[in-house]
Amino acid sequence: MANEISSVTATRYKLYIAKLDKENLKKCAYTLMQLLLFPPSQSHLFSLTETSEEISLVLEEWALEHFPPNTLTIANCRWRALSVDLGPSGYSGTGVINKMTLALANDKINVFYLSTATTDFILVEETKLKSAVSSIRISGITIQEEEIEKDSFSLSKLPQQFHDSPKVCI
Secondary structure, rough: OOOOOOOEEOOOOOOEEEEHHHHHHEEEEEEEEHHHHHOOOOOOOEEEOOOOOOOOEEHHHHHHHHHOOEEEEEEOOOOOEEEOOOOOHHHOOOOOOHHHHHHHHHOOOOEEEEOOOOOOEEEEEEEHHHHHHHHHHHOOOOOOEEOOOOOOOOHHOOOHHHOOEEOOOO
Protein backbone atom coordinates (compact mmCIF):
# COMPACT_ATOMS: atom_id res chain seq x y z
CA MET A 1 0.00 0.00 0.00
CA ALA A 2 1.43 3.37 -1.04
CA ASN A 3 0.56 5.28 2.13
CA GLU A 4 1.36 2.58 4.69
CA ILE A 5 3.21 3.73 7.80
CA SER A 6 4.45 1.29 10.43
CA SER A 7 4.83 4.03 13.02
CA VAL A 8 5.41 7.71 13.65
CA THR A 9 7.03 8.55 16.96
CA ALA A 10 7.78 11.89 18.59
CA THR A 11 11.26 11.05 19.92
CA ARG A 12 13.17 12.37 22.93
CA TYR A 13 16.19 13.49 20.93
CA LYS A 14 17.20 17.09 21.65
CA LEU A 15 18.95 18.09 18.48
CA TYR A 16 20.98 20.94 17.11
CA ILE A 17 21.86 21.74 13.53
CA ALA A 18 25.43 22.91 13.13
CA LYS A 19 27.76 23.93 10.35
CA LEU A 20 31.35 22.76 10.46
CA ASP A 21 33.66 24.87 8.33
CA LYS A 22 35.94 22.66 6.27
CA GLU A 23 39.06 24.35 7.65
CA ASN A 24 38.05 22.97 11.08
CA LEU A 25 37.59 19.41 9.87
CA LYS A 26 41.02 18.20 11.04
CA LYS A 27 40.47 19.74 14.50
CA CYS A 28 37.19 17.81 14.79
CA ALA A 29 38.20 14.51 13.16
CA TYR A 30 38.60 12.59 16.43
CA THR A 31 35.25 13.80 17.77
CA LEU A 32 33.48 12.98 14.51
CA MET A 33 34.94 9.45 14.45
CA GLN A 34 33.88 8.89 18.06
CA LEU A 35 30.32 10.01 17.27
CA LEU A 36 30.13 7.93 14.10
CA LEU A 37 31.77 4.73 15.31
CA PHE A 38 31.55 4.69 19.10
CA PRO A 39 28.42 6.51 20.28
CA PRO A 40 27.78 6.29 24.03
CA SER A 41 24.47 4.45 23.57
CA GLN A 42 22.57 2.49 20.96
CA SER A 43 19.78 5.05 21.04
CA HIS A 44 21.20 8.17 19.43
CA LEU A 45 20.88 10.37 16.37
CA PHE A 46 23.83 11.85 14.51
CA SER A 47 24.02 12.93 10.89
CA LEU A 48 26.91 14.31 8.87
CA THR A 49 26.23 15.62 5.37
CA GLU A 50 28.97 17.03 3.20
CA THR A 51 28.68 18.95 -0.05
CA SER A 52 31.34 20.84 -1.95
CA GLU A 53 30.28 23.97 -0.03
CA GLU A 54 29.80 22.80 3.54
CA ILE A 55 29.58 20.14 6.21
CA SER A 56 26.30 20.06 8.13
CA LEU A 57 25.77 18.15 11.35
CA VAL A 58 22.62 17.13 13.17
CA LEU A 59 23.61 16.09 16.65
CA GLU A 60 22.26 15.66 20.12
CA GLU A 61 22.83 18.26 22.81
CA TRP A 62 25.29 16.11 24.77
CA ALA A 63 27.57 15.77 21.72
CA LEU A 64 28.26 19.51 21.44
CA GLU A 65 30.64 19.59 24.40
CA HIS A 66 32.98 17.16 22.66
CA PHE A 67 33.85 19.59 19.85
CA PRO A 68 36.81 21.97 20.18
CA PRO A 69 35.89 25.62 20.89
CA ASN A 70 34.95 27.83 17.95
CA THR A 71 34.66 25.01 15.43
CA LEU A 72 30.88 24.88 14.94
CA THR A 73 28.25 27.44 14.01
CA ILE A 74 25.06 26.33 15.75
CA ALA A 75 21.49 27.24 14.89
CA ASN A 76 20.01 28.90 17.96
CA CYS A 77 16.97 26.66 18.07
CA ARG A 78 16.73 23.20 19.50
CA TRP A 79 14.96 20.68 17.27
CA ARG A 80 12.94 17.53 18.02
CA ALA A 81 12.60 14.56 15.70
CA LEU A 82 9.49 12.81 14.51
CA SER A 83 10.61 9.33 13.48
CA VAL A 84 8.65 7.90 10.53
CA ASP A 85 9.04 4.16 10.01
CA LEU A 86 7.68 3.29 6.57
CA GLY A 87 7.74 -0.41 7.38
CA PRO A 88 7.74 -2.89 4.52
CA SER A 89 6.95 -0.19 1.92
CA GLY A 90 10.36 1.41 2.53
CA TYR A 91 11.58 3.23 -0.55
CA SER A 92 8.41 2.41 -2.47
CA GLY A 93 6.12 4.22 -0.02
CA THR A 94 4.85 7.38 -1.66
CA GLY A 95 2.88 10.29 -0.32
CA VAL A 96 3.43 9.67 3.39
CA ILE A 97 6.00 12.38 4.01
CA ASN A 98 4.15 14.68 1.61
CA LYS A 99 0.96 14.33 3.66
CA MET A 100 2.79 15.07 6.91
CA THR A 101 4.85 18.00 5.65
CA LEU A 102 1.83 19.51 3.88
CA ALA A 103 -0.03 19.50 7.21
CA LEU A 104 2.95 21.19 8.87
CA ALA A 105 3.34 23.74 6.06
CA ASN A 106 -0.35 24.64 6.30
CA ASP A 107 0.25 25.48 9.97
CA LYS A 108 3.46 27.43 9.14
CA ILE A 109 5.74 24.94 10.90
CA ASN A 110 9.24 24.74 9.39
CA VAL A 111 10.88 21.35 9.02
CA PHE A 112 14.36 19.94 8.53
CA TYR A 113 14.26 16.53 6.91
CA LEU A 114 16.61 13.53 7.22
CA SER A 115 16.30 10.06 5.79
CA THR A 116 17.99 6.70 6.35
CA ALA A 117 17.44 3.40 4.56
CA THR A 118 14.48 2.47 6.77
CA THR A 119 13.47 5.56 8.74
CA ASP A 120 12.67 9.15 7.89
CA PHE A 121 13.03 11.96 10.39
CA ILE A 122 11.08 15.18 10.29
CA LEU A 123 12.75 17.69 12.60
CA VAL A 124 10.67 20.55 13.98
CA GLU A 125 11.70 23.38 16.27
CA GLU A 126 11.18 22.23 19.84
CA THR A 127 8.93 25.20 20.60
CA LYS A 128 6.56 23.96 17.88
CA LEU A 129 6.60 20.23 18.70
CA LYS A 130 3.12 20.11 20.26
CA SER A 131 1.65 22.06 17.33
CA ALA A 132 3.42 19.76 14.86
CA VAL A 133 2.09 16.60 16.54
CA SER A 134 -1.40 18.09 16.57
CA SER A 135 -1.20 19.11 12.88
CA ILE A 136 -0.12 15.64 11.82
CA ARG A 137 -2.79 13.95 13.94
CA ILE A 138 -5.46 16.18 12.40
CA SER A 139 -4.25 15.02 8.96
CA GLY A 140 -5.21 11.47 10.00
CA ILE A 141 -1.82 10.04 10.98
CA THR A 142 -1.36 8.47 14.43
CA ILE A 143 1.74 9.54 16.36
CA GLN A 144 3.20 7.70 19.34
CA GLU A 145 4.99 9.83 21.92
CA GLU A 146 7.97 8.71 23.92
CA GLU A 147 8.36 10.17 27.40
CA ILE A 148 9.30 13.64 26.23
CA GLU A 149 11.05 15.78 28.80
CA LYS A 150 9.41 19.17 29.11
CA ASP A 151 12.45 21.31 29.95
CA SER A 152 12.69 24.71 28.36
CA PHE A 153 15.24 25.64 25.72
CA SER A 154 17.84 28.22 26.57
CA LEU A 155 21.05 29.15 24.80
CA SER A 156 22.64 29.26 28.24
CA LYS A 157 22.23 25.46 28.41
CA LEU A 158 24.72 25.06 25.57
CA PRO A 159 28.26 24.19 26.63
CA GLN A 160 30.18 27.35 27.56
CA GLN A 161 32.38 27.15 24.47
CA PHE A 162 29.37 27.96 22.27
CA HIS A 163 28.10 31.01 24.15
CA ASP A 164 30.22 33.42 22.11
CA SER A 165 30.26 31.55 18.81
CA PRO A 166 28.19 32.86 15.92
CA LYS A 167 24.68 31.45 15.85
CA VAL A 168 22.03 31.57 13.19
CA CYS A 169 18.49 30.30 13.27
CA ILE A 170 17.46 28.33 10.25
